[in-house]
Amino acid sequence: MIDLATPSYRKATFALALGSFLIFCNLYLFQPLIPVMANQFSVSVLKANGLLAASTTGLALTLLPWAILSEKLGRYPVMMISLALVPLAGLGILFSNSLTVMIFSRALLGVALAGFAAVAVAYMAEEFTQSALMMAVGTYISANSLGGITGRIFGGLVSEHWNWETAVAAMALFSLLCALAVYALLPKATHFQKESGFSVRGASRIIAEHLHNPKLLLAVLIGGLNFALFVNLYTVMGLRLIAPPYSLPVGWTSLIFLCYLSGTISSRLSGHWRKQHTTTQGILIGTFISMSGVWITSFHELAAVIIGLLLISSGAFFVHSLAYGWVSHHATRAKATATALYLVAYYLGGSLGGFLLIACWQKAGWPGVLMGSMTLYGLMYWMCFRLKKYDSTHQTPSMANP
Numbered sequence: 001m002i003d004l005a006t007p008s009y010r011k012a013t014f015a016l017a018l019g020s021f022l023i024f025c026n027l028y029l030f031q032p033l034i035p036v037m038a039n040q041f042s043v044s045v046l047k048a049n050g051l052l053a054a055s056t057t058g059l060a061l062t063l064l065p066w067a068i069l070s071e072k073l074g075r076y077p078v079m080m081i082s083l084a085l086v087p088l089a090g091l092g093i094l095f096s097n098s099l100t101v102m103i104f105s106r107a108l109l110g111v112a113l114a115g116f117a118a119v120a121v122a123y124m125a126e127e128f129t130q131s132a133l134m135m136a137v138g139t140y141i142s143a144n145s146l147g148g149i150t151g152r153i154f155g156g157l158v159s160e161h162w163n164w165e166t167a168v169a170a171m172a173l174f175s176l177l178c179a180l181a182v183y184a185l186l187p188k189a190t191h192f193q194k195e196s197g198f199s200v201r202g203a204s205r206i207i208a209e210h211l212h213n214p215k216l217l218l219a220v221l222i223g224g225l226n227f228a229l230f231v232n233l234y235t236v237m238g239l240r241l242i243a244p245p246y247s248l249p250v251g252w253t254s255l256i257f258l259c260y261l262s263g264t265i266s267s268r269l270s271g272h273w274r275k276q277h278t279t280t281q282g283i284l285i286g287t288f289i290s291m292s293g294v295w296i297t298s299f300h301e302l303a304a305v306i307i308g309l310l311l312i313s314s315g316a317f318f319v320h321s322l323a324y325g326w327v328s329h330h331a332t333r334a335k336a337t338a339t340a341l342y343l344v345a346y347y348l349g350g351s352l353g354g355f356l357l358i359a360c361w362q363k364a365g366w367p368g369v370l371m372g373s374m375t376l377y378g379l380m381y382w383m384c385f386r387l388k389k390y391d392s393t394h395q396t397p398s399m400a401n402p
Contacts, residue, residue, distance in 0.1 A: 001129045001191065008187055012127070013136050015186035016120055017143035019083060022178040023113050024147030025154070026090060027055055029171055030106065031235060032156035032254035033164055035242055041099040045239060046358050052235070053351040054103045058110025059117065060347035066118040067340035068203040075123035075336065076189045082115025083179035090172035094165055117343055122336035125328050126191045134325070138271035141321045142264045145313070149260040156254025206334045210341055215330045218387040222283065223323045224345030225380045226290075228353025229373055230316035233294065235354055236361045236369050237309065246302070259309035263317030270321035280388040282322045287384060290315025291377045298370060320346075 002008045030037070030051045038048035070078040089109040096102035124136050151171070158167040210216050234257065240246070241253045266286070273282045293311030296304055324342060331338030353376070360368035 003129045004132045011185050013139050015182045019116050019182045020140050020143040021147035022175050024144050025151035028148050028151045029155040032152050049354050050103045054107040055110040056347045057351040058107035059114040060344045062111045062114040063118040063340040063343045066115040067336040070119040070336045074192045075119045079116045085112035087172045087176040093168050118340040119336045121328050121339045125335050134271045137325050138268045141267040145260045145263040149257045152257040153254050157251045160251035210338050215390050218383050219323045219326045220342045220345045222383050223342050224349030226319045227346045228349035231350045232353040232357040236357050259313050262310040263313035266314040266318040267321045278391040279322045279326050280391045283319050284384050286315040286318035
């Protein structure tokens with residue numbers, strides 16, 4: 001097993017973080033470009049949002065097939081196949097001659113990204129010791145946020161100074177280089193055990209088993225609501241900042257994604273939190289921090305908007321790290337399938353939440369967004385308190401939590 005403070009741990013965590021980084025760079029490259037693409041194709045912002053929703057939906061809908069395949073082939077081969085497909089799928093976007101074809105191409109990119117995202121945490125759960133897993137998951141999710149920041153800012157700035165085609169081509173080349181680095185650094189799996197009697201029917205039974213486990217189902221739904229709020233509050237904030245009275249250019253607006261850095265820090269802190277406190281306490285606190293940030297962004301001063309976004313990011317990533325780790329820890333078998341279920345809800349939430357919050361923005365401005373988001377936060381709190389009863393009160397925190 002890979003333990004903390006060993007050369008294998010450093011190589012493995014760096015390789016997994018690099019893979020996570022390139023996944024999220026690609027996934028969110030187009031988020032700051034939604035108003036740009038709306039103008040280019042003369043469509044509404046809501047329709048142009050399909051470019052973001054297509055990639056997250058394509059990813060969400062194929063996480064389980066990739067995870068099921070990994071129960072047969074192993075985690076390592078699936079991750080390598082996925083990373084090899086990413087630059088090819090990314091280049092395919094350049095040959096799109098209409099918004100519809102581009103949306104389809106982005107969906108195919110989501111399919112390619114899903115393989116790595118579906119099984120990376122399952123690989124860690126099988127290859128790392130328990131103490132190393134706590135820290136590795138936090139590092140992995142920190143790389144998520146850094147990848148999201150980089151992809152969004154890169155897309156916004158490059159498209160403003162050159163064009164979106166340059167951003168896509170450069171990202172495909174970068175993805176190829178990162179994939180080669182991960183292949184060279186990531187240790188091959190040594191503790192994977194193939195599911196006996198594997199079949200599609202058996203996989204369906206495993207999925208049903210996971211969904212009937214309230215410990216897993218509640219965490220999965222919390223993750224979906226958390227991401228529906230987080231990623232789409234940023235999308236709507238971008239629309240708000242390019243409109244009067246701010247009237248900022250797209251390149252400058254994309255810099256709001258630097259606020260993700262607070263999420264990078266909180267993801268790392270989640271590993272330390274789990275050593276001393278219960279997971280569900282952390283989820284409740286993270287949800288409160290994120291919700292507080294939304295209220296602060298209601299003030300018109302740009303400084304208040306930035307402070308609010310920092311709180312939204314730190315709270316959302318703290319919740320994500322804890323809920324993700326909870327699912328991996330409490331799945332008694334087929335961990336890749338369990339974590340993939342979490343990610344299905346996570347990314348479907350990101351896809352569907354955009355249409356809700358953008359519609360709120362178009363109908364009632366920021367007060368409408370506030371009302372829509374508070375409804376989703378209310379659902380999250382209800383689920384958090386339901387999940388809280390499954391935290392053991394008879395064990396020390398380090399034993400009771402992932």
